[in-house]
Every structure is written in structure tokens, then in C-alpha cells.
Amino acid sequence: MSRFDSFRGQRGRFLPPSQKQKRVQAELRGRLAESLCAARLLLTGWRILARRLKAKAGSGLGEVDIVARRGAVIAFIEVKARLDPTAALDAVTAMQRARIARAADVFIQRRAECADCEIRFDVMIVSRSFLPKRIADAWRPELP
Amino acid sequence: MVAHVNTVAFSGIDVLPIEVQVAIASGLPTFTIVGLADKAVGESRERVRAALNAIGLSLPGKRITVNLAPADVQKEGTHFDLPIALGLLVAMGVVAMDEIGQYLTLGELGLDGSIASVAGVLPAAIAANASDRGLICPGPQGGEAAWAGGADVLAPRSLLELINHFKGAAILVPPQPAEPKSTSAFLDLKDIKGQETAKRALEIAAAGGHNMLMLGPPGSGKSMLAARLPGLLPPLSAAEALEVSMIHSIAGQLADGIVRQRPFRDPHHSASTPALVGGGLRAKPGEISLAHRGVLFLDELPEFSRGSLEALRQPLETGRVAIARANVHVSYPARFQLIAAMNPCRCGHLSDPQLACNKAPRCAAEYQNRISGPLFDRIDLHVDVPAVDPLDLATPSAAEDSSVVAARVAAARAIQAARYAGHNAVCNAEADGELLEKVATPDTEGRALLVQAAEKMKLSARGYHRILRVARTISDLENAATVGHIHIAEALSYRRVMPGRTLVAD
Numbered sequence: 001m002s003r004f005d006s007f008r009g010q011r012g013r014f015l016p017p018s019q020k021q022k023r024v025q026a027e028l029r030g031r032l033a034e035s036l037c038a039a040r041l042l043l044t045g046w047r048i049l050a051r052r053l054k055a056k057a058g059s060g061l062g063e064v065d066i067v068a069r070r071g072a073v074i075a076f077i078e079v080k081a082r083l084d085p086t087a088a089l090d091a092v093t094a095m096q097r098a099r100i101a102r103a104a105d106v107f108i109q110r111r112a113e114c115a116d117c118e119i120r121f122d123v124m125i126v127s128r129s130f131l132p133k134r135i136a137d138a139w140r141p142e143l144p
Numbered sequence: 145m146v147a148h149v150n151t152v153a154f155s156g157i158d159v160l161p162i163e164v165q166v167a168i169a170s171g172l173p174t175f176t177i178v179g180l181a182d183k184a185v186g187e188s189r190e191r192v193r194a195a196l197n198a199i200g201l202s203l204p205g206k207r208i209t210v211n212l213a214p215a216d217v218q219k220e221g222t223h224f225d226l227p228i229a230l231g232l233l234v235a236m237g238v239v240a241m242d243e244i245g246q247y248l249t250l251g252e253l254g255l256d257g258s259i260a261s262v263a264g265v266l267p268a269a270i271a272a273n274a275s276d277r278g279l280i281c282p283g284p285q286g287g288e289a290a291w292a293g294g295a296d297v298l299a300p301r302s303l304l305e306l307i308n309h310f311k312g313a314a315i316l317v318p319p320q321p322a323e324p325k326s327t328s329a330f331l332d333l334k335d336i337k338g339q340e341t342a343k344r345a346l347e348i349a350a351a352g353g354h355n356m357l358m359l360g361p362p363g364s365g366k367s368m369l370a371a372r373l374p375g376l377l378p379p380l381s382a383a384e385a386l387e388v389s390m391i392h393s394i395a396g397q398l399a400d401g402i403v404r405q406r407p408f409r410d411p412h413h414s415a416s417t418p419a420l421v422g423g424g425l426r427a428k429p430g431e432i433s434l435a436h437r438g439v440l441f442l443d444e445l446p447e448f449s450r451g452s453l454e455a456l457r458q459p460l461e462t463g464r465v466a467i468a469r470a471n472v473h474v475s476y477p478a479r480f481q482l483i484a485a486m487n488p489c490r491c492g493h494l495s496d497p498q499l500a501c502n503k504a505p506r507c508a509a510e511y512q513n514r515i516s517g518p519l520f521d522r523i524d525l526h527v528d529v530p531a532v533d534p535l536d537l538a539t540p541s542a543a544e545d546s547s548v549v550a551a552r553v554a555a556a557r558a559i560q561a562a563r564y565a566g567h568n569a570v571c572n573a574e575a576d577g578e579l580l581e582k583v584a585t586p587d588t589e590g591r592a593l594l595v596q597a598a599e600k601m602k603l604s605a606r607g608y609h610r611i612l613r614v615a616r617t618i619s620d621l622e623n624a625a626t627v628g629h630i631h632i633a634e635a636l637s638y639r640r641v642m643p644g645r646t647l648v649a650d
Contacts, residue, residue, distance in 0.1 A: 073205070105172055115170050118205035137202065140173050 033081035033126040034065050040124075040132050041077075046070045055106035062103030066124075074117045075136075076104045081126040085133065088125040092139065097121075101141035147234035147241060150248045150277065151227040152268045153219050156427070156467075156474030157390050159264075159271040163213045164224065166231030171207035177228070179212030181219045188225040191253045195229060198257040199304050204236060218471060220426055223262035226251030226280065229303060239310045247298070248272035249280040257303040263396035265289050266389050269297065280306065287322025287401040288393065291386070322401030330375030334545040336365055338536035343369070345527040345638060347549050350376040351556035352617030353573035355460070355482040355522060357445070357640075360529030361499075362492045366485035369529070370441045373483060374408045375546040377439070378554050384437045384570075391436055391476065395429050407438030409480075413447040421455045421465050427472040432459050435480035445486040446514040453519055456482070460522045463574070479574070482523065488512070495530060524573070524610045526640040556620040572617045580609060584616040590629035597636050611635045 015023070038048055046068040055062040066077040078100060082088035100121065108114040123138040149164040175189050193203055210228055212219050227249040233239045250268055252260040265285040269292035272279040278296030281289045286299025299319045300306040308314040333343060342358060346369055349356040358366040380388060385402055392398040392407075411420065411431045422430030432440055442448060459465040463479035489508035493499035501507065520526075560571050563583060569575045575583060586594060598608050614635035615627045624631070 101172060108171070117170070119171070119173050120205045121173075137205070140175075 029081055030079070033132070034079045036126055037077065037079045037124040037132045037134075038066055038068075040134075041066065041068050044070075046075070049074070050107070053103055053107065055103045060099070060102060062099055062101075062106055064100045064103040064107075067104075067107060069117070072117050073120055074108070074114055075120045075122045076100055076107075077122045077124050077134075079124045079126065079132075083127055085125050085127050088127070089123060089135065089138070092123055094142075097139055097141065104141075145235060147231045147244075149227040149231040149234070149244055151224060151250050152248060152264070152271055153217055154221070154264050154267065154394060155472070156476055157267055157394050157429075158474075159267050160217060161271070161275070162217070162219065162224075164227040164231045165211040165213060166228070166235045167209045167211075168204055168235045169207045169209070173203070173205040173207065175203060175208045175210075177210045177212070179210075179215040179219060180217060181212060181224070182221075184222050185212070185219050185224050188222065188228055188253070191225050191255060192229045192232065194255040195225075195253040195257040195303055196232065198255065199307070201233075201236070201238070203232070208232070208235075221262065221264075222252040222260075223250040223264065225253040226259060226282075226303075229253055230280075230306075233307065239307060243310050247278045247280045247296075248275070251280070251282045253303065259283060259300060259302055259306075261285050264394050266291060266386075266393040266398065266402075269294055270386075270390075286319025288389075288398055290319045290321040291389070291402050324400045324402065324404050330546060331368075331372050332375065332546045333372045333549055334543050336368055336372070336543065337539075338532045339365055339369065339529060342366075342527050342529045343543075343549075345525045346373060347376065347553060348614065348617055348621065348638075349373070349481065349483065349525055350549075350553045351571075351621050352560070352613065353481050353571035354524040354614055354617065355573070356484070356525040356527065357520075357523045358483075358485045358527050358529045359488050360485075361495065361531050362487060364529045364531050366529050367443055370410075370439075370443070370483050370485060371408075372546060373439055373441075374406055376550050376553050377406045378550075378557050380404060380406055380437060387477065388437050391429050391433050395434060397434065407435050408441065409435040409438070410441040410443060413442070413444045415448065415452060417449070417452040417455050420452045421459065421478075422467050422474075422476055423469065427467045427469055427474045429476045430465070432456065432465060432478040432480050433476040436477050438480060440480045440482050442482065442484045445484040446511055450514065450516075454516060457518055457522065481573070484523070485529075486512075486515075520640050521604055521606055522610075523640070524614050524635075525638040527638065552621060555623070556617065559620045559623065572613045572620070575613060575616070580612060580616075584612040584627055586612070586615065586627040586632055587629065590615070590627055590632040593629045593636075594632050597632075601636075601639060603639075607639070611639070614638060 038051060048066060048068050050067040053064045053067055064076050065079045068075050068077060078092055080088035080091050082091060104119060120137050121139050123135045124132050126132045147166040151162050151164055153160045153162045177186060177189060196203060230244055230249055234241050234244055248268060250262055252262050254260055259282045261282045261284050265281045265288050269279050269289040273292050273294040279289050279294055280298045283299045283301035286297060289297045297318055298316050300316055309316045345356060350373060358369060360366055385404060388403045388407060389398055392403055409431045418424050418430060420431050422428060422433055459478040460482060464475055465478045466475040488494040489504060489511045491501040494504050494508045564570060567579055615631040618631040618634050619627050
């Protein structure tokens with residue numbers, strides 16, 4: 001078990017060594033992309049409130065890559081590292097969106113200062129280009 | 145802050161006031177519509193979102209809740225789009241609340257922010273007028289709304305125009321009442337050669353608003369005669385025009401502002417019962433309500449399904465139709481004049497032994513039996529329309545044209561209007577009970593004839609009164625003060641004759 005094995009990584013526990021290697025690499029690539037995005041956000045005036053946020057919500061685990069705030073806007077950002085930017089957007093599946101929404105729900109409930117903020121769900125895409133690209137208001141949560 | 149916008153829901157031609165409440169609260173960005181909204185209202189979420197995007201606004205990233213109050217009334221239709229969008233604009237602080245509060249709003253939004261026409265603008269305008277409010281309606285329907293007489297009508301073509309109006313950037317011009325564009329020329333009675341009896345009956349029907357049945361072989365001109373009736377009828381009075389337009393507005397069939405001509409509806413004989421009397425999921429008005437204050441022409445009467453014909457019986461008497469469904473109970477006015485045409489038998493040539501099939505006259509009885517006695521009983525004028533003599537066809541017409549007959553009809557109608565002023569009737573066909581006794585009492589000779597005929601012809605009580613009404617109309621056409629025995633005699637001649645029998649069987 002490497003030190004990068006998170007909840008996500010556990011699925012690869014019984015894989016053959018070659019595949020396990022691939023997963024570890026993907027995980028590393030993802031973390032690198034997240035750091036890149038966080039740096040980009042800091043440079044554009046955002047304050048990072050949380051990274052790799054995990055929250056236990058009533059109906060399951062919530063998880064989100066970056067929570068950032070600028071002014072009255074709190075953005076819950078999912079980072080995707082893909083060569084093809086359109087594929088990156090598709091990679092945010094309905095299940096993942098539900099997970100992010102759950103995390104967001106718990107996050108804003110616990111923080112009093114978030115009460116009057118606008119909540120937004122963004123996607124940041126890290127592809128071959130130099131700068132990560134941010135898609136603001138990429139999706140809105142479905143009603144339960 | 146909670147924004148309030150006034151709009152309406154429809155139940156028949158009645159208007160229920162509805163308040164659209166929009167609240168924006170902190171929380172995950174969702175957009176919910178509550179308050180018994182049907183599918184079309186639920187879909188307005190997407191239209192409103194797209195329309196706001198089109199004018200450069202995005203929904204705030206907060207919890208948006210739209211409530212349609214009172215929440216226990218079923219809301220149907222697409223006209224809630226505009227009030228919901230306006231409520232959002234108020235809640236977002238784009239438009240001031242006190243400006244919106246004095247308006248009643250309805251309209252459908254397009255994805256590009258345009259405002260599309262909806263059904264029911266005229267009743268909504270009248271309701272707005274009654275509650276001392278202005279009206280915001282779709283641009284193309286401004287002319288329709290202006291008929292209600294309200295001073296403050298806004299008819300924007302797009303959401304942006306409306307916002308600019310409230311911001312004072314570009315004030316909207318109040319719409320003018322729209323006059324119907326096409327006053328289509330009526331067909332002329334002159335085109336019909338011969339058929340003098342039928343023309344006379346048509347004149348009586350037009351003068352008194354009576355129901356009429358034309359019986360004759362194929363090609364004798366029954367449909368031609370019926371098509372000429374609208375040209376004989378007087379135009380709608382202002383009150384009637386509004387009444388008729390309301391029904392057409394609810395049905396979404398009001399094209400240019402207001403209905404000026406008497407409606408003439410001729411549904412095909414495959415029409416279903418709900419199509420004729422009204423019904424369906426939203427209990428929409430049927431053909432008989434669309435023919436209110438006008439003519440319902442049923443060609444090939446026996447080919448209509450039995451159920452739909454029997455459904456006409458009650459509206460023919462009461463002038464209203466009450467439609468009851470599991471979740472809607474509405475009542476529409478349906479004071480129409482029934483004009484029907486039919487062949488005497490299946491082959492159509494009952495009266496001509498050379499052309500008739502070998503089953504005559506038994507097949508005629510069978511064919512005519514498809515129409516029930518009670519329905520026949522409700523038809524005042526039964527007219528034989530025989531095949532036209534070839535000689536008549538060849539000679540140039542010397543017949544009266546429609547304008548001459550229409551003038552006589554108008555004179556007779558004027559007499560009736562004066563007579564029934566202050567009563568619950570407009571023409572002789574609507575006079576009832578005591579009122580009828582008072583206005584149509586025949587002289588002694590006439591009474592004797594009527595009593596004798598009623599006995600011999602076995603007239604029902606309804607039949608007896610219908611004879612009186614027709615006789616009254618005939619005397620009105622002659623401008624006679626009382627109903628004489630000659631008028632009774634003519635009215636009696638229009639009673640139904642069973643196939644194969646003479647008028648007074650002895």
C-alpha cells in the first residue's frame with residue numbers, strides 16, 4: 001500500500017501489480033492537477049477554504065476537490081486532468097455530481113459565514129495547455 | 145425577500161386569481177416550482193432559465209422556490225412562464241416590486257426571451273379590469289386585451305422590452321383594440337335556384353333563432369342553404385361579441401382581437417362527444433360552446449354517433465353545458481342554433497320511385513330512427529328540400545339576394561329585442577314559460593287550430609310551445625301584433641312528418 005491510497009485507491013487493492021501501478025500514477029497525476037488548479041485560483045484572487053474535502057452526509061459520503069471563495073461566491077470545484085477538454089466535462093458523472101452536492105451541503109451548513117453566499121459548482125480542466133481552464137457554473141444540483 | 149406577482153388560472157371561462165411567490169434563500173442552487181403545477185408549468189423552469197440567460201442574466205446560485213398560491217388549485221398551461229420570470233426579476237432586484245404589484249401577468253416565454261401568445265387573455269383582461277389592475281400580456285395579443293377596456297395594458301414582445309419599460313428606458317405603447325382583419329364576404333342566397341320553401345324556412349330560422357332540419361335527396365342544396373345562413377343573421381351585439389370572444393379565447397382560437405361575426409361551426413360527422421360538447425383533459429369548450437350565439441351546422445345528421453347527438457339534448461334546452469370530469473367541473477354557455485341536414489334514407493331518393501332502392505320506404509324509417517324522438521322534438525323547423533327541377537336550374541335566377549332577406553330578419557330581430565328588453569331572452573327561440581305565454585298568445589281562431597292540431601298530431605308539451613315560438617317569429621316577420629291562425633298554420637306545416645305518413649294522419 002502506498003501512501004497515496006485513499007478511499008478511491010482501495011478499489012485497486014486486489015489488482016495485479018501492473019494495473020496497480022497505473023492507478024497510483026493516475027492518482028499522482030490527479031493530485032498534481034489539483035495543486036496546479038489551486039495555485040491558479042490563488043493567483044486569480046480566490047481563497048482556498050478546503051482541499052480534498054470529505055464529508056459524511058446523511059445519504060452517503062460527500063467529496064469535493066477544492067472549495068474556494070472570492071467575495072460572496074463560494075465555488076465547489078472538481079478538477080479533471082484530461083487531454084481532451086470535452087471528455088473532461090463528460091467525466092463529471094451524475095454520481096460524482098451528487099457526491100459533490102452532498103459535500104457542499106454539509107460544508108455550507110457547518111460554516112456560518114457561508115449563509116449569505118452564492119453557491120456555484122465549477123469544473124477545472126487541466127489538459128496540455130499551459131493554464132488550467134475553469135468552467136464556471138458548470139452544473140447545478142438536481143433535486144432529490 | 146419574497147416577490148409577489150399576480151396571475152390567473154382558468155376554470156371554464158371563470159378566472160381564479162393566482163399569486164406567484166418567488167423566494168431566494170441561501171442554500172444549494174436549486175430551482176423548484178411548487179403549488180400543484182402540471183407538466184407544462186414544471187417545464188417553465190427551463191424556459192425561464194433560458195430566457196433570463198438570453199437577456200444576460202443568470203439565476204443566482206441560491207435556493208429558488210416558486211410557489212403558486214393558492215396551492216390546492218390545479219395549475220395548467222404555459223401562461224405562468226412570464227409571472228415566474230417577473231417574480232425572479234423582482235427577487236433578484238432587477239425590477240421594483242411596487243411596479244409589478246399593480247399588474248396581472250400572463251404569457252409564455254421562448255428560449256430567446258420572446259413572449260409568445262397564450263389562451264385566455266381576454267378573460268384575464270376582464271378580471272384585471274374588475275380588480276382595478278393593469279395587465280401584462282403577450283405582444284401579439286395586446287389588441288385582444290385592449291377590448292376589455294382597461295386603461296393600463298402592457299403588451300411587450302420580449303422580456304427585455306418589459307424590463308426596459310419598468311426601468312423607464314423605452315416606454316411601451318398601450319395597444320389599441322384590434323378589429324378583425326378579414327370580414328369575409330358571405331355567400332349569397334341568390335346563388336340557390338328554386339327551393340323557395342327552404343329559403344322561407346331559413347329566413348324564419350334566422351329571424352327567431354330556431355333550430356332547423358333539412359331533409360332531402362343528395363345534391364338538392366341543403367349544405368348550400370346552411371352555408372348562407374350566417375349572411376342572414378344580424379351581427380353580434382357588443383355584449384354578445386364579448387361573450388363569444390371569451391369562449392374562443394379560452395379555447396385558444398381567438399385570432400384577431402374579437403369575434404364580430406356570428407360563429408358558424410360545421411364539425412364533420414366523425415366528431416366525438418367531447419369534441420362536440422366539450423371535455424378532454426382540460427375540459428375545453430366543444431363545438432357547441434364555440435357556436436354560442438351562432439350556428440352549429442351538422443351535415444349528414446344520422447351519420448353522427450348516437451351518443452354525441454343525444455348529448456346535444458340538454459344544451460339545446462338550457463343553453464349551457466356542464467362538463468364534469470374527475471378533477472374538473474366547468475360550465476360553458478352553449479346557446480347555439482342547430483341547423484342539420486340529412487338524406488331521407490340511405491340511398492337518398494325516397495321521394496323519387498324511379499331512383500329509390502327497393503327497400504323504400506322501410507329503409508327510410510330505419511335511417512331516420514337513428515335520430516331519437518326527443519332530438520327531433522327539439523327541432524322547430526323540419527323542411528323538405530326536394531331535388532331541383534332542371535328547368536329552374538336552366539333559367540336565370542330571379543331570386544332575392546341575401547341583403548334583402550337579411551334586412552327583413554334584422555327588422556324582426558329588432559321587434560324581438562324591444563319585446564324582450566329586461567327579460568332573460570334575446571329572440572323568440574329563447575322565450576320560455578310565462579314569458580312565452582304572455583308574448584305569443586294566439587287569437588281565438590289560432591288557438592282553436594292549435595288545440596285541434598296538438599290533439600291530432602299528438603304534440604308534446606314542448607312541441608306545443610315550439611309551435612308557438614315559430615308562429616311568433618312568423619308574425620314578427622310580417623310585423624303583426626298578434627299571432628293569428630295563419631301564422632299557427634304555417635308553423636304547424638314545419639312539424640316533422642314521419643316517413644310514409646301524411647301530416648295529419650287520420
